[in-house]
Every structure is written in structure tokens, then in C-alpha cells.
Amino acid sequence: MTDLPAHPEHAFTDELRAEALALVTQLRETLDQAVGHVDERPALCPDPDSVLDALEEPLPDAGVGARAALERLIDLQARAGANTAGPRCFHFVIGGNTPAAHGADLIATAFDVITYTWVVSPVGVRMETQALQWLKSLLGIPQSMQGVMVTGATMANFVGMACARQWWGEQQGFDVSASGLSGRPQMPVLTSGYVHAATRKVLSLLGIGRDHIREFRADARGRLDLEAFESALDALDGAPALVIINAGEVNAGDFDPVAAMMDAARRHNCWVHVDGAFGLFAAVSPRTAHLVAGMERADSITVDGHKWLNVPYDSGYAFVRDHGLMARAFRYSADYLPAEDDPRPTPGAIGPESSRRGRSFAVWATLKAYGRDGHRRLVEHCLDVAQHFAGLVDTHPELERMAEVPLNIVAFRFNPGGLDDARLDALNAALGEAMIADGTFLLGTSRLGPRTVFRPAFSNWRTRFEDVEALTETLVRMGRALL
Numbered sequence: 030m031t032d033l034p035a036h037p038e039h040a041f042t043d044e045l046r047a048e049a050l051a052l053v054t055q056l057r058e059t060l061d062q063a064v065g066h067v068d069e070r071p072a073l074c075p076d077p078d079s080v081l082d083a084l085e086e087p088l089p090d091a092g093v094g095a096r097a098a099l100e101r102l103i104d105l106q107a108r109a110g111a112n113t114a115g116p117r118c119f120h121f122v123i124g125g126n127t128p129a130a131h132g133a134d135l136i137a138t139a140f141d142v143i144t145y146t147w148v149v150s151p152v153g154v155r156m157e158t159q160a161l162q163w164l165k166s167l168l169g170i171p172q173s174m175q176g177v178m179v180t181g182a183t184m185a186n187f188v189g190m191a192c193a194r195q196w197w198g199e200q201q202g203f204d205v206s207a208s209g210l211s212g213r214p215q216m217p218v219l220t221s222g223y224v225h226a227a228t229r230k231v232l233s234l235l236g237i238g239r240d241h242i243r244e245f246r247a248d249a250r251g252r253l254d255l256e257a258f259e260s261a262l263d264a265l266d267g268a269p270a271l272v273i274i275n276a277g278e279v280n281a282g283d284f285d286p287v288a289a290m291m292d293a294a295r296r297h298n299c300w301v302h303v304d305g306a307f308g309l310f311a312a313v314s315p316r317t318a319h320l321v322a323g324m325e326r327a328d329s330i331t332v333d334g335h336k337w338l339n340v341p342y343d344s345g346y347a348f349v350r351d352h353g354l355m356a357r358a359f360r361y362s363a364d365y366l367p368a369e370d371d372p373r374p375t376p377g378a379i380g381p382e383s384s385r386r387g388r389s390f391a392v393w394a395t396l397k398a399y400g401r402d403g404h405r406r407l408v409e410h411c412l413d414v415a416q417h418f419a420g421l422v423d424t425h426p427e428l429e430r431m432a433e434v435p436l437n438i439v440a441f442r443f444n445p446g447g448l449d450d451a452r453l454d455a456l457n458a459a460l461g462e463a464m465i466a467d468g469t470f471l472l473g474t475s476r477l478g479p480r481t482v483f484r485p486a487f488s489n490w491r492t493r494f495e496d497v498e499a500l501t502e503t504l505v506r507m508g509r510a511l512l
């Protein structure tokens with residue numbers, strides 16, 4: 030009998046084990062900083078590139094070890110990082126973190142949770158099922174719809190529209206996910222001018238084409254021309270089509286007429302997808318629920334968590350009425366994977382990602398910790414902040430509100446008087462850049478129709494009235510300085 034080989038030296042892996050134990054002590058202080066001082070730190074660090082240029086170095090042959098690498102990282106984050114969980118980030122639609130969600134997300138990372146299938150994470154997978162049920166209950170989405178967690182609204186739109194594409198093919202007797210789109214006609218896609226850039230990206234990913242979308246615009250802002258939309262549906266003459274309803278657009282927080290679009294689409298052979306990335310949270314408050322009434326009749330719905338649910342990035346959810354379509358659009362089968370007819374949950378086989386992190390921890394924890402009532406209060410707090418800010422704009426002689434405020438976004442511009450629209454556009458664009466360079470707030474510009482506007486979005490529980498009062502003062506002071 031031959032001898033077994035002697036055990037090799039384990040110096041390197043022994044070192045890693047020791048480092049893993051030391052990690053907790055090292056990170057405790059960082060966590061104190063990250064969690065304890067969120068309110069005080071500015072939104073942005075000045076001139077981050079001057080700090081981050083130092084990242085460009087060759088791959089080291091001999092590493093510096095975990096402690097030194099992490100110290101460097103912590104230092105870079107402190108000197109160049111954005112405080113996006115903080116109370117003064119109003120660009121895009123950026124949510125905060127509830128303490129329960131933040132803690133749960135850290136726990137998911139600490140245990141390196143995978144949620145591909147029940148066997149690798151019984152907790153994560155069951156928790157996803159439960160958290161999605163709670164989300165449906167919170168948002169008024171029918172319990173019969175099947176949900177899956179993804180990275181954000183872009184991928185949730187991808188899920189909804191991949192199912193729409195599968196349905197559209199099956200309507201005509203072919204399986205798009207098996208045979209592709211080559212040689213097939215184009216799927217009609219109809220929406221308003223409120224459609225989000227993420228939808229275009231998804232249409233390009235799905236081979237439908239980002240420019241192959243018909244927007245029925247009544248005006249320069251992109252409001253739906255309902256009559257033209259209905260005529261276009263009539264002209265389809267029964268051919269299957271995808272209709273996208275935008276429940277919350279990013280420039281002023283406005284909504285497509287959800288119920289009217291739904292009624293029209295339901296008179297025809299349409300798949301109706303609702304993009305409610307942040308707007309679906311209107312359903313949480315009786316003050317705004319009317320904005321999304323009718324969305325419960327959709328075939329697929331997109332909701333983001335890292336926006337108004339206030340769970341950490343990245344976290345989004347797709348809900349689809351026909352469960353079988355999800356399985357057929359995202360089929361994932363191999364001999365070593367769970368069988369397709371296994372009744373136990375495998376979220377990795379009904380959505381785009383196979384291996385997935387434990388997003389469900391944060392969603393479950395925040396809903397468990399604060400419940401329906403807490404999340405309604407969170408949403409209504411942001412609605413109040415938006416209304417307070419709109420009031421500040423309305424009463425300030427050098428600020429001009431540019432749109433109604435149905436939800437949590439206030440479109441406005443700096444207008445000191447005496448300048449025409451073109452000069453105001455240039456002034457506000459320059460002011461936007463100056464605000465970014467200053468970094469106290471994260472605030473940017475967009476276009477509302479032809480006009481350049483600021484469009485702060487309020488979706489973080491940390492934002493106080495004082496923060497938006499300070500925003501008004503800073504913006505006016507910097508605007509005057511530019512004149």
C-alpha cells in the first residue's frame with residue numbers, strides 16, 4: 030500500500046483564517062462611521078478624481094494583506110465616496126436604508142447568502158417568497174402574481190418584457206426563448222413619452238430594439254395622447270402587442286393615466302406592463318393611491334426596493350401574472366440542477382440571474398420591523414418633504430416651480446428675473462454643475478419638455494425639512510454668484 034502524501038504547508042490559508050477573524054474588529058469602527066455619521070457627511074466629496082487617480086497602479090505581485098487593503102479602501106471611501114444613504118441626495122431617485130434593512134443586508138453579506146435555489150439557502154429562498162408576498166400586500170399587487178427579486182427596476186422591466194415577448198411569440202405559435210426572433214415580425218410596443226431610459230435598454234437587450242417603440246405624446250413633456258394611443262390599438266386589428274404604462278416618471282413624478290390606458294389595452298390583445306419603479310409606492314398612502322389605481326390589472330409590474338422601500342442597493346422586484354411564462358422565458362436546466370418540475374422554489378430559474386445574493390434579507394427585515402404602518406409613514410414623510418420644498422420654491426422670488434407635485438419630485442428652476450428661457454436654461458445647467466462641484470447636496474438637472482430644470486426626488490427617510498430649507502438657501506446663493 031502506498032503512503033498518502035504528507036499534508037502540504039498551509040501557511041497562506043492559515044493566514045487568511047487569522048485575517049478573517051481579525052476582520053470583525055477592524056470593521057467595527059468602519060461600521061460606526063458608516064452608520065453613525067450618515068446625517069453629517071456631505072453628499073459628495075470635492076474633486077474625488079484627484080484622490081481616485083491613485084487607484085491606477087499595476088496588479089501587485091505580493092499583496093498587502095487584508096488589513097492594509099481594507100484600510101486603504103476605507104480611506105478612499107472617506108475622502109472620495111458619495112454619501113448616497115445620506116439625507117441630502119436628491120438626484121436620480123435614491124433611497125436611504127432603514128436600520129433593519131441595513132442590518133439585514135450586512136448579515137446577508139456576512140453569511141455570503143446565495144439564493145439560487147432552496148438547497149443552498151433555505152432561509153433566503155423562503156424569505157424571498159414571504160417578503161414578496163408582503164410587498165404585494167403593501168403595494169396592492171394581486172397575491173396571485175408571482176414575484177422574483179432582481180438587481181433593480183431595469184432588470185425587473187427585463188423580466189416583465191421577456192415574459193411579454195414569450196407571450197407574444199406563443200400567441201403566434203412559436204417559442205421565442207427557444208428559437209429566437211430571427212425572421213419573425215416585430216412586436217408592437219406602445220407607450221407614452223414618459224417611458225424611462227431603462228425600458229429602451231431592455232428592449233435592446235431583448236432583441237426588440239430600443240428605437241422600436243411608439244410613444245404617443247400629447248405635449249413636449251411626453252404626456253399620453255390617449256386618443257392617438259387608442260387609434261393605434263384599433264389599427265392593430267387584434268395583433269398581439271406590448272403596452273407599457275409609466276407609473277411615475279422621473280422629471281416631475283407624473284403618471285400615465287393608468288386606468289384609462291389599462292381599459293384601452295384590455296379591449297385589445299395586449300400584454301400590459303407597468304413600470305412603477307418608485308411610483309408604485311403611491312399605493313402605500315391613501316393620499317396618493319389614486320395615482321396607481323388600475324395597475325392591479327397588469328400582466329407584469331416593476332417595483333424598485335433601493336428607491337422608496339429604503340433597502341440597500343441593489344434590490345428590485347418583478348411581478349408577473351402568468352407563472353408559467355416566467356419559467357418558459359427563463360428556463361435553466363441541466364442534470365446537476367434542480368429538476369424543472371421540483372415544486373420547491375428555485376428563484377434562479379424564473380428570472381435572469383442564476384446565482385443571486387440574499388436580497389430578501391433586507392426586504393423581509395424592513396417589512397417585519399416597521400410593517401405596513403411604518404412604510405406608509407416613511408412614504409408620507411417624503412410626500413411632506415416634497416410639499417414643504419414646493420412651498421419654499423413657490424414663496425421664493427428667485428425660484429420658479431415648473432410642474433405640479435403629484436408625488437415626491439419637485440421640478441423647478443432658478444429664475445432671478447430678466448432672462449429669457451435660453452439664458453435660463455444655460456444658467457440652470459451651470460448651476461447644476463456648480464452644485465455637484467460644491468457637493469453639499471447631490472442635485473442635478475434634467476429637461477422638462479424643452480426647459481432645463483432641477484428635479485429633486487425625495488425618497489429617503491433621513492431627509493428633514495431643514496435639509497430642503499438649506500438646499501433652497503445654497504442654491505439661491507450659488508445661483509446669484511453665477512450671474
Ligand SMILES: Cc1ncc(COP(=O)(O)O)c(C=O)c1O
Binds near residue numbers: 225278307
Ligand atoms: C421609472 C423607472 N424605471 C426604471 C428605472 C431604472 O431603475 P434601476 O436603476 O433600479 O435599474 C428607474 C430609475 O430611476 C425609474 O425611475
